[in-house]
Amino acid sequence: xxxxxxxxxxxxxxxxxLVQIEYALAAVAAGAPxxxxxxxxxxxxxxxxxxxxxxxxxxxxxxxxxxxxxIGMVYxxxxxxxxxxxxxxxxxxxxxxxTYQEEIPTPQLVQRIxxxxxxxxQSGGVRPFGVSLLIAGWDMDEDRPxxxxxxxSGAYFAWKATALGKNFVNGKTFLEKRYSEDIELEDAxxxxxxxxxxxxEGQMTEDNIEVGISxxxxxxxxxxxxxxxxxxxxx
Amino acid sequence: xxIMSYNGGDVIAMxxxxxxxxxxxxxxxxxxxxVSTDFxxxxxxxxxxxxxxxxxxxxxxxxxxxxxxRLNLYTLRENRAMKPKTFMSVVSNxxxxxxxxxxxxxxxxxxxxxxxxxxxxxxxxxxxxxMVTDDFVVSGTASEQMYGMCESLWQPDLGPxxxxxxxxxxxxxxVDRDAVSGWSAKDYVIEADKVTIKTLKARMD
Numbered sequence: 001x002x003x004x005x006x007x008x009x010x011x012x013x014x015x016x017x018l019v020q021i022e023y024a025l026a027a028v029a030a031g032a033p034x035x036x037x038x039x040x041x042x043x044x045x046x047x048x049x050x051x052x053x054x055x056x057x058x059x060x061x062x063x064x065x066x067x068x069x070x071i072g073m074v075y076x077x078x079x080x081x082x083x084x085x086x087x088x089x090x091x092x093x094x095x096x097x098x099t100y101q102e103e104i105p106t107p108q109l110v111q112r113i114x115x116x117x118x119x120x121x122q123s124g125g126v127r128p129f130g131v132s133l134l135i136a137g138w139d140m141d142e143d144r145p146x147x148x149x150x151x152x153s154g155a156y157f158a159w160k161a162t163a164l165g166k167n168f169v170n171g172k173t174f175l176e177k178r179y180s181e182d183i184e185l186e187d188a189x190x191x192x193x194x195x196x197x198x199x200x201e202g203q204m205t206e207d208n209i210e211v212g213i214s215x216x217x218x219x220x221x222x223x224x225x226x227x228x229x230x231x232x233x234x235x
Numbered sequence: 236x237x238i239m240s241y242n243g244g245d246v247i248a249m250x251x252x253x254x255x256x257x258x259x260x261x262x263x264x265x266x267x268x269x270v271s272t273d274f275x276x277x278x279x280x281x282x283x284x285x286x287x288x289x290x291x292x293x294x295x296x297x298x299x300x301x302x303x304x305r306l307n308l309y310t311l312r313e314n315r316a317m318k319p320k321t322f323m324s325v326v327s328n329x330x331x332x333x334x335x336x337x338x339x340x341x342x343x344x345x346x347x348x349x350x351x352x353x354x355x356x357x358x359x360x361x362x363x364x365x366m367v368t369d370d371f372v373v374s375g376t377a378s379e380q381m382y383g384m385c386e387s388l389w390q391p392d393l394g395p396x397x398x399x400x401x402x403x404x405x406x407x408x409x410v411d412r413d414a415v416s417g418w419s420a421k422d423y424v425i426e427a428d429k430v431t432i433k434t435l436k437a438r439m440d
Contacts (some may be wrong), residue, residue: 101324108313141350 005125020128021121024077024152027130031076032063033165035195036134037175038147042185042215043136045074045147046192047165048200050208064212064221068093070138071106072212072219076165077131077152085129089113106137106146110156118154128152132164136214145214161191167199174198185215189222193230206231238339239290239361241266243415244276245375246287247406248345248356249389250368251398254426255354257285257345258406260375261434262418263292272418272439280306283425284319284346286326289375290361291339298340301329316349323357323365330363337361341374345425352427371405377416380409399424399433407437 010020034047047063063082064074067089075082092112096104113133120126133150149157149164161179163171178191189211197204206227212219222230243264248257263274277287278299286302288295305325309317317325323344330338343358358372359365366372371389373381384405393401403422410416420435 099324099328100321102318102321105313111312 007124008122009125009127010121018121018153021153024128024130025132028077028132028152028164029166029168031078031131031165033163033167033171033196033199034063034074034076034134035161035163035171035175035192036074036136036147036149036159037161037179037183037188037192037195038136038145038159039183039185039188040181041145042138042188042213043145043147044185044188044192044211044213045072045134045136046189046196046209046211047074047076048196048208049210050202058207059224062210062221064210066212066219066221067109067135068103068137069218070103070140070214071109072136072214072221074134074136074210074212075131076134076168077129081129081131082133085113085116085131085133088116092116103140105139105141106135106148107158109137110135110146110148110150114150114154114156117150117152121153134162134164136212136219138214138216138218140216143216163195170198171195185213189213189230190233193234197234204231236266239341240376240415242290242292243376243413244274244289244292244295245373245377245381245406245410245413245416246276246289246343247371247373247381247385247402247409248287248343248358249371249385249393249398249402249405250354250356250391252392252394253352253354254395254398254424255345255347255356256395256398256402256422256424257287257343257356258402258420258422259287259289260406260410260416260418260420262416264415267414269418275421277421277423278303280322281316281346281349283349283352283427283430284317284322285344285423285425286322287343287345287374288340289343290341294338294340298329298338298342302326305329318348319344319346319355319357320348320367322346323359323367326359327363327365330359330361334362343372343374345423347425347427375416377409377413380412381405384409395424395426395431399431403433403435407435411438
């Protein structure tokens with residue numbers, strides 16, 4: 001008596017597509033917008049965190065979360081699925097540290113997470129994750145920033161700047177115009193917030209967006225006060 | 236009969252100025268009987284990274300192979316050379332995995348950082364406890380003798396040629412006072428741009 005299917009629920013359609021993954025990507029595209037921008041001296045990731053009612057306690061739950069001292073993550077899509085991946089990512093990072101006594105390089109972490117996501121498209125009785133992840137990290141060895149996207153299919157991409165979730169096409173078009181190779185972190189944060197603003201309905205405050213930065217000092221989420229300062233300079 | 240002295244053998248590593256040296260004897264014996272005089276205990280893990288594995292000969296071979304396996308996969312996955320310090324952690328991890336049925340090896344690692352060429356030496360015990368030093372490390376059946384020789388002969392900031400002389404004398408005289416070690420020695424002097432390997436014909440007994 002088996003408690004799980006031995007066959008995968010993600011199967012090919014006649015046209016060669018894995019429909020479940022397409023649907024997962026649709027779930028991502030319906031999710032809250034998130035953006036990431038790589039600067040010369042760091043990476044910024046940000047997301048909209050709109051709550052449906054004023055009764056929500058906004059600052060108790062976070063969407064921008066650290067995975068290691070130097071790597072942080074944000075997502076677009078289903079929150080619960082993100083939590084599972086975050087736990088796995090943190091564990092994978094610590095396992096690496098246990099073996100090598102060295103912080104996991106961002107590309108290595110991304111490869112491992114993407115592998116996890118791929119497994120769920122080819123294992124029995126499970127469905128793909130309904131999130132796309134934006135992973136921002138600073139490599140201490142190479143002294144350089146990294147920005148990666150991980151998709152439900154298990155594919156991963158390295159970006160200079162990108163947007164996910166609702167209106168991501170407009171977001172990316174906006175970034176294409178605004179991005180330059182020598183952008184600095186301060187400007188990048190500014191630009192990230194502006195990109196979010198493009199698809200934001202209503203008033204953007206420090207309580208309904210979250211911003212994280214990764215640089216040589218490590219990864220950290222900006223405090224609401226810091227976000228407020230950036231918002232003030234936008235007007 | 237101690238397992239660690241069943242086959243016999245020794246390795247020393249020394250720190251020099253912008254260089255490291257690692258040396259081993261070449262005897263392979265089964266207790267009193269010498270079986271081979273070209274059994275090297277030092278293995279190249281990278282262009283500037285070497286590991287010495289004195290102890291039980293079967294474990295010398297197996298651990299060398301398993302370490303190379305892990306190192307190769309790391310290099311392919313991460314697309315970069317492994318730092319000596321990281322390699323030490325890999326060796327430690329491999330040995331501790333066998334905590335309650337260990338490999339009878341007490342390894343010595345010597346190398347230069349692939350990017351900065353900073354010299355690095357360390358030794359580990361058979362269950363993976365690492366010890367990093369900035370002068371010398373010794374391991375093997377003549378360890379007491381090697382400690383004595385190194386303590387007397389070693390000085391800081393020796394150049395490659397002086398380091399070669401020092402490590403050779405330290406190893407040769409130590410193994411001469413050990414029945415299950417000797418039968419010539421092999422020296423590796425590792426510098427930023429080259430590795431010099433010399434075989435020394437010592438007392439062939």
